[in-house]
Amino acid sequence: MATPPSPPGAERTGGSAVRIGTLVPLTRPGWVGAGQHLLAGLELAVREVNDAGGIAGRPLEMVVRDTAADPQRAAAAVEELAALGVAALAGEYHSVVARAAAARADALGLPYLCSSAVLDALTGQPTNWVARIAPAQSHGWRVYADFLLAAGHRRVAVAAQPSVYWASGARILRDRLRPRGGTVVELDMGVLAPTAVCDQLVDSRATALLLLVGHPEPAVPIVRSVRRDRRLGEVMIGAPAGQPEFAEWASLLGGDGAAIPFLRYLPERLGPLGARVEAALRERLAEAPSFVAFEGYDTITVLAEVLRSQGVDRARTAAAWPRVAVEGTRGQIRFSRGPGIGVWQWARPPIQVADRDPVAPDRFRILHVG
Template identity: 65%
Template sequence: MSVVRIGALAPLSPPGWVGAGRQLAAGLELGVRDVNAAGGIGGRPVELLVRDTAADPVRAAEAVGELAGLGVAALVGEYHSVVARAVAERAEASGLPYLCSSAVLDGLVDGQAARVARLAPAQSYGWRVYAEFLLRAGHRRIAVAVAPGAYWAAGVEVLRGCFAAHGGEVVAFDLRGRPPRALCDAVAGSGAGALLLLVGHPDPAVPIVRAVRRDRRLRGLLLGAPAGQPEFGEWLDLLGADGAGVPFLSYLPERLGPLGTRVDAELRELLGAEPSFVAFEGWDAVAVLAAALRVAGGDGVRWPDVAVTGTRGPVRFSRVPGSGVWQWAWPPVRVIDRDPEDPTRWRTLHTA
């Protein structure tokens, strides 16, 4: 019996965020296992061909070409936004359906893509929710530590727009040539009540957290990480109690339904650790892509015709202004943190 090949992309080696890549790969693999247990796609089993992007857009685009040559029916995955953008552009040009599981950059493609869809919320949506959380908490002047990159720059602009609309201000500190101690000096003199880490993990995020926590001038300063660095177990392993009380965006509901609970248990067994929202994005992506291929029946993928019950709710796609792709509008979005009383426990601080 012939198989349906699906190409999967994830950052599984440095400088990619390997922890996120492993979570994504686990979700994809479990999703394929479940699709095959239910009869595959039109009676044909699914075979997942995984390629490591290492957070490199060129390597990812080359992988798309390789996978197309191997006859994949579609592409799925990727975590890093700039890499997902390269995949989306190459997939659209190659005529391959691509379901982006986890990257959030609004401008995933130039213009309007017919074959590209996304499960993760657009960055402008999620980061507006985060700004709303900060504003409701009384913050009107915040600082951001910003690493180079289109994703981080886009995040700064979203935050600035939200704060400006409420008479607030965002003070940005470029990290190039600025070690953690110098950053602490700058933040201490900025008058900001919060510092957001728009940086990679573990470096420089972990050294910055350690420096801030040990600086007496910054006691009472809120540390935040909208991109979700504290979600992963490595954050807790490296920082311990210093990593608690750092709000971030999570794309999981506060309570999972029966399907989500079952998948959660199986992901825990597969990972040997608590699954992050990225793992659930992987499982949902495979379930949605399998449904899309069944509906298409070999005649291309029509994203508006897809309706699937995922681990985090019903998934349907529509056009969202500014994104250019078919979008699930919207997944659950919460601001959560690790409880300072017990850093292994989550606290919900704000819900979209």
């Protein structure tokens, strides 16, 4: 799917459009809710860029492709978008999909600003073509491990599906908890049914169960099974990947979906820009915007600034990542290199552990700040 040829605000700009290829999961098995929020943030920022005159008088236009959480589909989309002459690539939520997209963008010499995927190894080798707005998984999930320790959880079970992303998360948790006396017990959801998790959890003697699985299946059935098992009344359920952030979680689980801590990438308080964008996103989505929507908005804000200052030459765009200093919705965005991370990374995005309030599941509580 592609955006209309005349983007919002184009009537106030002139010349041919500057096109940005955009990857989002908009159909199953992709996480559609996350994709919709990501796209809303991207589209809002494009509208505002065009209302302000575009890129040196030229309208900014997105060419959107649905990845449906399929790495091969994403790689093919990158090939297509590069051939269409887009100036840069943006978006994607799923880490394994973004990794495939990043590999093709690197090979083709197409600058890619990844919005939401967190996998550390986004590329197999260091590259100057790729930068990322979202925090690296090793950073965010260490914050989550510190939250577990502070809450007194030393024996933690993880219900994990086979995936590079989930395996990476389990390893980060284990490496952070073990030196501090913690233990991680893995429950293989490749062979276990959601209803079988309860017996395994009792046998493990874990005080916390973390959901390293897809949404809504099997995350929702696991939560329901554990909540209804009287033996597990004291076990905390957690979801570091952020599943409870989205309204669909609350609509499917109701009160069972509350008090499940998750990672979200928002500050404790939004500044003036963030508050204005939050209001606009809320109107656009007809619900509270997630941190993913802010990541989308910030992605376009950064790309627009780079394209204004460097022009639409792809090599110049990629060379500009280390010089970026852009005020985003959640703080100033600068990119740097981190150990073990081969892309240009926003080093200090805000990180918090939050949950839905059991008294009012539509309200979030901040439990820990990283």
